[in-house]
Amino acid sequence: MNSHLALMILAAVLGFLLGWVLFFRRLQHQAGMLQKRSQALRRRERELKTTMPGAQVVLDGADLRNADLNGAQMSGVHLKAANLSGAKLGGIDLTNADLTGAHLDGATLGSADLQGADFSQTTCADASFKNASLKFATLVRSELSGADLTGADLTEADLERVNFYGACLKGAVLQGANLKDTTLTGADLRGTDLTGVRNLEASSIQQAEVDETTKLK
Numbered sequence: 001m002n003s004h005l006a007l008m009i010l011a012a013v014l015g016f017l018l019g020w021v022l023f024f025r026r027l028q029h030q031a032g033m034l035q036k037r038s039q040a041l042r043r044r045e046r047e048l049k050t051t052m053p054g055a056q057v058v059l060d061g062a063d064l065r066n067a068d069l070n071g072a073q074m075s076g077v078h079l080k081a082a083n084l085s086g087a088k089l090g091g092i093d094l095t096n097a098d099l100t101g102a103h104l105d106g107a108t109l110g111s112a113d114l115q116g117a118d119f120s121q122t123t124c125a126d127a128s129f130k131n132a133s134l135k136f137a138t139l140v141r142s143e144l145s146g147a148d149l150t151g152a153d154l155t156e157a158d159l160e161r162v163n164f165y166g167a168c169l170k171g172a173v174l175q176g177a178n179l180k181d182t183t184l185t186g187a188d189l190r191g192t193d194l195t196g197v198r199n200l201e202a203s204s205i206q207q208a209e210v211d212e213t214t215k216l217k
Helices: 002-049 202-206
Strands: none
Touching: none
């Protein structure tokens, strides 16, 4: 009886130890995978930062979450459906780039050159576009709720059906922009230049925060 009990206890202990060994091996494997992904991301960052302006680069669907691409030269790059959530894109050159359907939630694009870029159907919730240039850019059906576009230049941009709910457009320039069916509920438009905007509905502007510094004519 005692020997049988001892065997049962030994088997339980061995099973417990084996479980921990397998657990730690899984952790090591996952850590190794994360390290490989991190190394690959760092390599990709270095490659992208040295991309020659005008080079045809296709990165459709690329996983660039939290990548540091500050100041990268990526004019004309294809980033359709790419994941750039949390990426650092300050001062980046994405002129005429195609980011259709990309994810940029929480990304920072301060002072970025985004002229002529296509941001159609992108998700940019809580992203920062402070002082970025979005002249002639296309943002049709994009999600920019809570985004910070303070001082951004959206001259002649196509903003049809963009959701600016709770976004900050303080001091931004939207001269000649298309605002058809654009959601401006809770948006901060103090100091915003809306001179010559197209398709702006009175009901939309009434739901935004405006003051005497907002230019409507």
